[in-house]
Amino acid sequence: MEEPQSQKSFRNLIDPGAGFGAFVGKLGDALVKAIDRPLGYAVNWGRIFSLWPVHLETGCCSVELGAASSPRYDLERYGVLEAFGSLRQCDLIIVLGTVNRKMAPRLRLVYDQMPEPKYVIAMGACAITGGLYFDSYNVLPGVDNVLPADVHVPGCPPRPETLIQGIMLLQEKIKRDQLK
Amino acid sequence: MSSATDNSAYNNKDNDASLDVNTRSTNAQLPSRSFHVEQLEDRDRYMTLSIGPQHPGSGHMRIIVVVDGDIIVSADPDVGYVHRGEEKMSESRTFVQNVPHIERPVIHDSSNILYSYCLAVEELIGLQTPERAKYLRAILAEIDRIQYTLYWLAILGIFIGHSTMFMWATADRELFVELADMASGNRITHSYIIPGGVRNDLPDVFADKAFKFIDYFERKRLPEYHKIFYDNPLFRQRSEGVGVLSRSDAISLGVTGSVLRASGIDYDVRKREPYDIYSDIEFEVPISKAGDSFARSILPIYDIQQSINIIRQCLAKMPPSGQIRAKLQPNPRGPPGEAYRRVESGRGALGHYIVSDGTPKPYRHKMSVPSVRNLTAMPHLLKGARLADLPVIYWSLNIWPVEIER
Numbered sequence: 199m200e201e202p203q204s205q206k207s208f209r210n211l212i213d214p215g216a217g218f219g220a221f222v223g224k225l226g227d228a229l230v231k232a233i234d235r236p237l238g239y240a241v242n243w244g245r246i247f248s249l250w251p252v253h254l255e256t257g258c259c260s261v262e263l264g265a266a267s268s269p270r271y272d273l274e275r276y277g278v279l280e281a282f283g284s285l286r287q288c289d290l291i292i293v294l295g296t297v298n299r300k301m302a303p304r305l306r307l308v309y310d311q312m313p314e315p316k317y318v319i320a321m322g323a324c325a326i327t328g329g330l331y332f333d334s335y336n337v338l339p340g341v342d343n344v345l346p347a348d349v350h351v352p353g354c355p356p357r358p359e360t361l362i363q364g365i366m367l368l369q370e371k372i373k374r375d376q377l378k
Numbered sequence: 379m380s381s382a383t384d385n386s387a388y389n390n391k392d393n394d395a396s397l398d399v400n401t402r403s404t405n406a407q408l409p410s411r412s413f414h415v416e417q418l419e420d421r422d423r424y425m426t427l428s429i430g431p432q433h434p435g436s437g438h439m440r441i442i443v444v445v446d447g448d449i450i451v452s453a454d455p456d457v458g459y460v461h462r463g464e465e466k467m468s469e470s471r472t473f474v475q476n477v478p479h480i481e482r483p484v485i486h487d488s489s490n491i492l493y494s495y496c497l498a499v500e501e502l503i504g505l506q507t508p509e510r511a512k513y514l515r516a517i518l519a520e521i522d523r524i525q526y527t528l529y530w531l532a533i534l535g536i537f538i539g540h541s542t543m544f545m546w547a548t549a550d551r552e553l554f555v556e557l558a559d560m561a562s563g564n565r566i567t568h569s570y571i572i573p574g575g576v577r578n579d580l581p582d583v584f585a586d587k588a589f590k591f592i593d594y595f596e597r598k599r600l601p602e603y604h605k606i607f608y609d610n611p612l613f614r615q616r617s618e619g620v621g622v623l624s625r626s627d628a629i630s631l632g633v634t635g636s637v638l639r640a641s642g643i644d645y646d647v648r649k650r651e652p653y654d655i656y657s658d659i660e661f662e663v664p665i666s667k668a669g670d671s672f673a674r675s676i677l678p679i680y681d682i683q684q685s686i687n688i689i690r691q692c693l694a695k696m697p698p699s700g701q702i703r704a705k706l707q708p709n710p711r712g713p714p715g716e717a718y719r720r721v722e723s724g725r726g727a728l729g730h731y732i733v734s735d736g737t738p739k740p741y742r743h744k745m746s747v748p749s750v751r752n753l754t755a756m757p758h759l760l761k762g763a764r765l766a767d768l769p770v771i772y773w774s775l776n777i778w779p780v781e782i783e784r
């Protein structure tokens with residue numbers, strides 16, 4: 199369909215010529231290449247130490263998350279502190295064990311509401327493969343069909359030390375992230 | 379307000395065998411339980427709130443409350459977020475294979491939930507537990523009761539915004555977790571109590587360490603709890619006179635454990651139907667006549683005191699050595715029959731009902747758990763309460779949501 203005259207002139211105003219646009223594009227690319235590494239490093243460094251997990255308890259592994267936040271293990275020194283406020287402040291889901299057929303749509307809903315970038319830790323045998331409940335009629339065989347898990351933390355329940363190691367692995371992974 | 383079509387759409391989705399969780403779900407697909415509001419005449423006055431499952435004050439369940447301003451008109455617990463079909467799973471495993479998954483519904487009180495299962499299985503098979511094993515069982519059961527109660531207290535602190543309580547209780551809980559770890563080899567899911575006895579003996583240094591930890595906890599820490607938490611005017615204002623459960627209501631609703639004792643009824647399974655060694659051990663059952671959230675919150679702390687006494691007596695009276703496990707044939711089975719045994723857990727009377735048809739697997743296995751009994755009191759107590767009182771009333775009922783669903 200033919201564009202009306204008024205819109206055409208408006209487009210000319212913001213896009214004065216293809217040659218200039220291409221030049222700006224190339225310049226931008228070169229600039230991004232130059233600052234990608236240092237900027238990416240700075241941004242990732244900021245992300246590593248402010249992981250805010252969602253408070254969503256899906257199974258009994260939540261007891262060990264509570265123990266991991268206790269003074270003896272103190273997850274907070276790694277920058278992990280459960281966010282009791284809004285999902286918009288969260289960037290990490292720790293799937294705390296069993297995901298069953300009623301919880302799975304809610305888990306996905308929570309994940310979809312979180313802003314990018316977001317990370318997922320699958321905690322416990324149940325979140326990895328279904329664990330003890332592999333033959334139960336109501337339990338999903340692992341959380342991988344619902345959420346893309348970054349780190350799997352094995353155990354039933356994992357000891358707090360194991361969870362902390364999983365979080366450190368996730369931090370390693372974030373360090374190597376590319377800026378998009 | 380959602381319409382009937384939304385509901386039916388959800389139901390169809392539920393019936394569908396392949397639950398397609400990769401698609402985006404919208405709010406319209408979640409079930410609407412606000413039907414009782416739609417029937418009311420003046421329905422614009424009311425608002426339906428869904429508290430949970432993603433909410434700091436809900437645990438693993440959802441509470442659908444209808445509020446009129448600040449007053450709760452009705453509260454409807456919506457459970458099933460952790461339902462794992464334990465009872466059905468029991469039917470396809472042998473009596474011994476069942477041990478690990480039976481303790482999972484309440485992993486921080488795992489010994490007590492296994493205790494009653496083992497008592498029931500022993501009755502079915504006809505096993506005799508050795509004397510030393512009985513004491514070991516009681517020690518682990520009391521350690522678990524203490525660490526369960528401390529975890530529960532920590533969450534109560536979080537619910538009412540008292541983070542210090544969370545820090546103190548979880549830190550002190552580690553003492554008892556460490557004791558249990560030492561005895562059984564795992565922090566909270568011990569599988570220590572098995573049909574016929576216990577899995578392994580205590581290490582030599584256990585008694586010394588246990589006395590040390592218990593003394594420290596009783597002398598140094600417990601009095602402080604009263605100072606910082608129970609005598610705290612803010613906590614008292616939020617809990618005293620809130621959610622009063624009268625004696626007759628407590629009986630007719632069938633609540634159990636500390637909730638029942640807070641309403642003035644002296645009932646403890648360890649006293650009424652003593653199992654194993656509890657008949658030889660002296661302890662008191664603290665009760666209160668108030669029936670409010672404060673009484674329900676403070677009674678478990680007095681229970682901890684008694685548990686400490688029990689551990690001391692057990693360590694002193696225990697036979698120094700001996701068998702810890704009865705001999706079991708590979709796939710133990712008993713004559714056809716049924717058994718129901720119960721114990722006092724951290725939340726109240728907990729029983730297992732097992733029907734056997736003579737094979738090594740249970741024919742039917744039913745867990746009668748205290749959390750369900752205490753949950754029945756919740757809609758009753760929340761009606762007419764303020765919304766801000768919901769966390770205190772809910773958590774003082776001593777509920778562990780995973781156990782409700784099993």
Ligand code: SF4
Pocket residue numbers: 257258259294295296321322323324325329330353354355356482485
């Ligand atoms: S992995 Fe074990 S502790 Fe964790 S949710 Fe599953 S059964 Fe519970």
